[in-house]
Amino acid sequence: xxxxxxxxxxxxxxxxxxxxxxxxxxxxxxxxxxxxxxxxxxxxxxxxxxxxxxxxxxxxxxxxxxxxxxxxxxxxxxxxxxxxxxxxxxxxxxxxxxxxxxxxxxxxxxxxxxxxxxxxxxxxxxxxxxxxxxxxxxxxxxxxxxxxxxxxxxxxxxxxxxxxxxxxxxxxxxxxxxxxxxxxxxxxxxxxxxxxxxxxxxxxxxxxxxxxxxxxxxxxxxxxxxxxxxxxxxxxxxxxxxxxxxxxxxxxxxxxxxxxxxxxxxxxxxxxxxxxxxxxxxxxxxxxxxxxxxxxxxxxxxxxxxxxxxxxxxxxxxxxxxxxxxxxxxxxxxxxxxxxxxxxxxxxxxxxxxxxxxxxxxxxxxxxxxxxxxxxxxxxxxxxxxxxxxxxxxxxxxxxxxxxxxxxxxxxxxxxxxxxxxxxxxxxxxxxxxxxxxxxxxxxxxxxxxxxxxxxxxxxxxxxxxxxxxxxxxxxxxxxxxxxxxxxxxxxxxxxxxxxxxxxxxxxxxxxxxxxxxxxxxxxxxxxxxxxxxxxxxxxxxxxxxxxxxxxxxxxxxxxxxxxxxxxxxxxxxxxxxxxxxxxxxxxxxxxxxxxxxxxxxxxxxxxxxxxxxxxxxxxxxxxxxxxxxxxxxxxxxxxxxxxxxxxxxxxxxxxxxxxxxxxxxxxxxxxxxxxxxxxxxxxxxxxxxxxxxxxxxxxxxxxxxxxxxxxxxxxxxxxxxxxxxxxxxxxxxxxxxxxxxxxxxxxxxxxxxxxxxxxxxxxxxxxxxxxxxxxxxxxxxxxxxxxxxxxxxxxxxxxxxxxxxxxxxxxxxxxxxxxxxxxxxxxxx
Ligand code: WTA
Numbered sequence: 096x097x098x099x100x101x102x103x104x105x106x107x108x109x110x111x112x113x114x115x116x117x118x119x120x121x122x123x124x125x126x127x128x129x130x131x132x133x134x135x136x137x138x139x140x141x142x143x144x145x146x147x148x149x150x151x152x153x154x155x156x157x158x159x160x161x162x163x164x165x166x167x168x169x170x171x172x173x174x175x176x177x178x179x180x181x182x183x184x185x186x187x188x189x190x191x192x193x194x195x196x197x198x199x200x201x202x203x204x205x206x207x208x209x210x211x212x213x214x215x216x217x218x219x220x221x222x223x224x225x226x227x228x229x230x231x232x233x234x235x236x237x238x239x240x241x242x243x244x245x246x247x248x249x250x251x252x253x254x255x256x257x258x259x260x261x262x263x264x265x266x267x268x269x270x271x272x273x274x275x276x277x278x279x280x281x282x283x284x285x286x287x288x289x290x291x292x293x294x295x296x297x298x299x300x301x302x303x304x305x306x307x308x309x310x311x312x313x314x315x316x317x318x319x320x321x322x323x324x325x326x327x328x329x330x331x332x333x334x335x336x337x338x339x340x341x342x343x344x345x346x347x348x349x350x351x352x353x354x355x356x357x358x359x360x361x362x363x364x365x366x367x368x369x370x371x372x373x374x375x376x377x378x379x380x381x382x383x384x385x386x387x388x389x390x391x392x393x394x395x396x397x398x399x400x401x402x403x404x405x406x407x408x409x410x411x412x413x414x415x416x417x418x419x420x421x422x423x424x425x426x427x428x429x430x431x432x433x434x435x436x437x438x439x440x441x442x443x444x445x446x447x448x449x450x451x452x453x454x455x456x457x458x459x460x461x462x463x464x465x466x467x468x469x470x471x472x473x474x475x476x477x478x479x480x481x482x483x484x485x486x487x488x489x490x491x492x493x494x495x496x497x498x499x500x501x502x503x504x505x506x507x508x509x510x511x512x513x514x515x516x517x518x519x520x521x522x523x524x525x526x527x528x529x530x531x532x533x534x535x536x537x538x539x540x541x542x543x544x545x546x547x548x549x550x551x552x553x554x555x556x557x558x559x560x561x562x563x564x565x566x567x568x569x570x571x572x573x574x575x576x577x578x579x580x581x582x583x584x585x586x587x588x589x590x591x592x593x594x595x596x597x598x599x600x601x602x603x604x605x606x607x608x609x610x611x612x613x614x615x616x617x618x619x620x621x622x623x624x625x626x627x628x629x630x631x632x633x634x635x636x637x638x639x640x641x642x643x644x645x646x647x648x649x650x651x652x653x654x655x656x657x658x659x660x661x662x663x664x665x666x667x668x669x670x671x672x673x674x675x676x677x678x679x680x681x682x683x684x685x686x687x688x689x690x691x692x693x694x695x696x697x698x699x700x701x702x703x704x705x706x707x708x709x710x711x712x713x714x715x716x717x718x719x720x721x722x723x724x725x726x727x728x729x730x731x732x733x734x735x736x737x738x739x740x741x742x743x744x745x746x747x748x749x750x751x752x753x754x755x756x757x758x759x760x761x762x763x764x765x766x767x768x769x770x771x772x773x774x775x776x777x778x779x780x781x782x783x784x785x786x787x788x789x790x791x792x793x794x795x796x797x798x799x800x801x802x803x804x805x806x807x808x809x810x811x812x813x814x815x816x817x818x819x820x821x822x823x824x825x826x827x828x829x830x831x832x833x834x835x836x837x838x839x840x841x842x843x844x845x846x847x848x849x850x851x852x853x854x855x856x857x858x859x860x861x862x863x864x865x866x867x868x869x870x871x872x873x874x875x876x877x878x879x880x881x882x883x884x885x886x887x888x889x890x891x892x893x894x895x896x897x898x899x900x901x902x903x904x905x906x907x908x909x910x911x912x913x914x915x916x917x918x919x920x921x922x923x924x925x
Contacts, residue, residue, distance in 0.1 A: 267783050269670075270709040271677070273686050277659070281572050281706020289707035289717075296720035297746075301325060303721065304749055308341060308561045311351050311600075314530040317344030317557070325558075327747035330772045336763050338747045340558035341533035348537060348560045349426035350528045352599035353386040362386075365604045368578075368627050369415045372462045372610035374619070376498065380415055382602075385422075388415070390526035391519050392423035398522075399454060399490050403428030403529055406450040406539065408488075409585075410434045410443060410474055412461035413609040416494050416515065417585045418595045420456050425537060425556075428529035432539040432551070435586025436461065436470055438866040442549075443477035446541050447486060449551055450756060454490045456515075460500030464614040471505050478511070492518065533557025539756050540588055542694040543797055543806035544765060551756030552588075552694050558749030559592075559697050560600060566699040566719055567597030570688045571631045571660050572706055578657070580606035580623065581633040587803070588694040589664055592750075593633065597698070612638045617645035621653035621680075632680075633662035633688075636672055637801040640832045643675045650679050660705065661687045665802025666834040667790045673712035691715040691790050693776060694804075695766070697750030700724070701788045714787040721748045724788065726780055731770040741794060742780035743773035796890070798827035798835050805869050807890075810837060813864035814871075817857055819847045824880050824888045825871070828897040836872035838897040840880060840919070849876040873897070876922055879915040881907070892916060896923065 278284045283292070296303040301324045308317070317324055325340040356364070362383030369378045380388070401407060407424050409431055411417040417433070424431035432450050434443050436457075447455070455478065459471040471493055478488050494515040495502050502514070537556045541549040567573060579598050583589035598605045606627050612620050612634070620642065624632060642650070661681050663673075668689055677687055686705035692698060700722050701715040710716060718724050723745040725733045734740050751774070755762040769775045779791035793799055796807045807825040814823035822842040830836035841857060843849060854874045862870045881892045895904050896919055907913045 267711060267714075267787075267789070269712055271686070271712065272709045273706050274684065277572075277686060278706050280574065282569060282574070283572075283704050284706045286708045289704050292720055293718070297723055300721050300746075304340070304558075304561060307565055308344075308557070311346065311560060311564075312355055313344050313346045315343070315345040317341035317533055325747065325749070329746060329767065329774060331763055331767045332771055335759070336767045338751050338753055339534050340747075340749045341561070344533040344557050345530040346533060346557055346560065347426065347428075347528045347530055348556055348596060348600070349389060349422045351560060352422065352596060353382060353389060354528070356382045356602045357386055361602060364602070366599065367415060367418070368604065368606045370606060370608045370610070370623055370626075371498065372464070372614065373498070374615065374622070378415065385415075385419065387524035388419045389422045389426060390524050391522035392416075392419055393426040393526040394522040395492075395519055396423060396429060396454065397427055397526075401427065401429050401454055403531065404430065404536070406430045406432055406452040408432050408434060408443075408447055408450065408452040408455045410436055410438075410455060410457045410470065411494065411585075412436050412458055412463075412468075412470070412496070413584055413607060414458065414494065414496065415607065416456075416458075418607065421538070421585065421591070421595055422599075426526060426528060428531045428535060430536045430539055432541070433585050433591070434541070435584060435866075436468070437586070437868050439863055440473045440476035440480065441864050442866060443473065444480035444484075445549065446551075447477060447481040447488065448484055449541075449549075450539055451486050452488060454492065455488050456492045456494075458494040458496045458499075458515075459502070459505040460496055461609070462499045464611045467499055469500065475506055475508065478508075531556055534753075538591065540591065540694055542588075543804045543809055549806075549809070550758075550761065550765070552752045553754050553756050554697050554750065555753050558751070560596065562698045562748060562750035563592040563597040564600035566702070567593060567603075568601055569704050570690055570699050570702040570719070571633070571662060572704075573598075573601055573603060573631070575602070577603060577630045577659075578606065578627050579603050579631040579633070580608070580627070580629045581662075582608060582612065582620075582635070582638060583633075583664075588692075588697070589633075592698055593664075612642060613645070616649065617642055618649035618652055621650055621655055624655050624658060625653050628657040630657050631660040631662065632658060633664065635665040635802040636663055636668040637665070637833055639663070639668070639672045639676050639680075643672060643679075644832065647679050655680065655682065658682075658685050661685045663687060663689045664692070666799045667792055668713055670713040677712070686710060689713070689715045691778075691788070695752045695776075696744075696748070697752060698748075700744070700748070701790075711783075711787050714783075714789050716787055718788075724780075725773055726782055727770050727773065731773070737782060737784045739779070739781040739791070741770065742776045742778045742788075742790070743770050744776065745773060792835075793827075798825070798837055800827075800830075800835055800837060800868065801833045803868055805837065805865070809865055810839065810861055810869055810871065813861045813869075814839060814841055814857055816864060817860045819844050819853060820857060820860075821845070822880060824877070824890065824893055826890055826894045826897050828873075828894070830872065833872075837869065838873045838875065838893075839871040840875045840877040840893055842877050842880060875919070877915075877919055878922075879912060879918065881910050881915050881919070882912075883909055884911045886911075896920060
């Protein structure tokens with residue numbers, strides 16, 4: 096594992112940022128401040144709702160080198176009552192005994208923020224803790240007693256010397272400046288420029304966004320009412336929540352993404368490289384060709400009666416035809432709803448029943464890695480279900496994906512199904528544009544919430560267009576000629592905003608990859624980077640961690656010389672993965688944009704603007720133009736300066752979702768009722784002294800597995816559908832690769848014995864009901880669940896048990912039966 100290599104990283108480290116003028120951290124002047132490190136975390140710890148916080152202290156000695164060394168001896172002598180020893184932080188102190196206690200800044204507020212490495216007393220023995228879990232050790236003897244550590248710490252700590260000196264790497268105080276070369280051509284090359292634009296964007300958002308909107312084609316300009324181009328109410332106390340941008344303006348996002356470039360003479364420029372699951376399967380699509388394909392699908396949809404405002408469900412693999420289908424809907428003003436082609440028939444049926452499409456577009460099958468997925472049979476079963484429950488889909492268009500499965504092997508419903516290849520290519524390759532209002536719906540995308548029913552997030556046209564294009568351009572410093580690869584699937588919001596609309600609106604060339612990053616081997620991504628000379632690569636921390644596991648060699652085997660910019664999305668990226676991505680993948684040359692945003696926000700909210708300011712590994716840095724974040728405490732009071740709490744947004748931005756389809760009341764209660772006057776994101780966040788934002792993960796009952804949001808209630812509902820499962824409670828727990836894993840406590844029906852067979856059956860039930868990506872990692876048999884006297888399950892306790900933080904269960908006296916907890920702990924390893 097590269098993170099365990101000995102020696103101090105080449106990272107510039109500045110332990111005392113506010114004293115240090117050099118952002119490269121080379122001049123550690125004076126002693127490190129204790130102020131920041133003795134801070135206690137108030138309400139902003141991990142699992143903000145319930146968890147206990149630890150405050151701590153640190154003593155530093157600052158050598159003149161670029162690292163901050165902490166002497167264990169000095170540290171222990173200055174220990175305060177609130178400090179933790181290394182023994183304590185290793186959850187019981189069995190690794191190094193008290194004699195080597197290290198006081199360090201242990202602020203339990205982030206999920207991924209810690210890795211520790213230190214030498215055992217004998218030189219050469221090295222143990223590694225990363226993300227709170229033991230990874231490897233040269234000497235196993237020392238490690239047998241320490242299995243798991245739940246560490247939500249701030250820093251990367253490396254003890255590299257057998258002489259008892261620990262070297263602390265502190266992500267929060269590590270600044271990575273863009274290179275001079277990067278800055279020279281950057282669109283926004285300085286902090287001053289970013290600051291000036293940001294100030295303007297929040298002072299006069301209408302003027303700011305109108306200026307940018309004017310760069311797009313509008314059939315008719317938007318109205319200005321009382322001098323305003325947008326209206327908003329984010330305060331539920333003042334009436335219904337409402338957001339509108341550029342209302343009255345007539346435009347079309349497909350026209351802006353394709354026709355505009357073709358009309359500007361770019362028909363033969365490449366819009367998309369498609370790379371199939373199997374190496375060697377690929378195609379290249381120009382803007383001219385893409386427009387033709389889109390027009391044909393648009394004409395077909397019209398021919399089967401799809402009109403402006405009608406919903407179309409798309410359940411397809413990552414073929415070129417998937418973004419084509421989305422753009423075709425947009426062209427005719429239909430509302431697309433893409434369902435990730437990993438969802439089960441039940442989940443698909445649920446979505447179909449909610450938005451009632453006339454047409455479903457799909458493919459007969461797809462190879463994912465070495466595995467065949469028979470999509471058509473899933474669709475058949477979903478369509479049968481939805482028909483039974485009152486909505487019959489009239490037309491199902493099936494793309495014959497012969498690489499995966501043969502036409503003859505595809506089940507068929509005569510009066511409903513048509514082959515894509517039979518009906519689409521016959522259509523005319525020109526199609527009229529439907530001019531729509533800026534506030535007409537563009538798409539619906541279902542996402543998990545904390546109740547069982549998925550939420551249909553609704554985005555409209557004009558604001559979404561302007562905002563996704565602008566965020567794409569600036570967060571990736573997009574310049575003509577860049578080749579941009581986003582590994583996301585169009586089934587998720589990233590595939591909408593940053594594989595399809597954002598890049599194409601900028602006329603960018605995108606790479607669309609059908610496969611998985613590790614197939615046929617861990618070098619696939621870098622092979623693709625070299626093949627297409629990718630300059631901007633955007634992926635998720637879970638992919639980075641799984642590639643990191645394969646070591647540096649598969650990366651280094653490929654040149655990657657074309658890369659100039661990297662991106663990360665979907666969950667907090669731990670500093671160790673950040674560092675690997677930066678140093679190994681990007682050869683310490685490419686800035687990383689860690690983009691925080693959500694299905695609901697439509698576009699990036701907190702993100703680096705890479706030429707403008709230095710990065711900190713693991714921080715999403717600063718708000719994008721027009722975004723006004725607020726960190727609030729549990730009472731909804733906005734916190735100032737350095738703080739931790741709940742992340743909210745104070746005012747609207749153009750691509751904000753406008754409602755939850757068919758349920759405006761749920762929209763208001765979920766997002767605007769918890770903290771009055773604010774949009775509540777559901778995430779925890781820390782803001783450091785320099786104003787950098789550090790996302791800490793979900794604080795609600797949503798679990799983020801490999802960057803996919805899964806509601807614990809959805810998994811629970813699936814589990815209890817098994818006839819032998821009486822009750823289930825599901826929580827997330829830290830997972831090395833996936834970010835979070837799914838941990839399910841299940842109570843069986845009276846008289847049923849827990850068995851391995853049943854465990855497998857329960858997991859299979861969830862795979863079947865929701866999809867394979869939602870399968871629980873751990874099933875924990877629970878004869879009883881910890882409940883309050885009013886019957887509410889205390890998830891806080893379950894989270895602690897799942898995380899092995901048995902000694903931090905807190906007060907269990909309010910439980911109806913406190914004995915249940917003991918019982919669960921006993922059964923943990925059974
Ligand atoms: C998480 C994905 C930390 C967060 C675009 C959010 C992140 C949820 C980041 C939204 C990031 C996304 N750093 N956390 N850079 N990006 N998240 O709707 O918890 O699928 O609330 O949108 O992912 O997930 P969604």
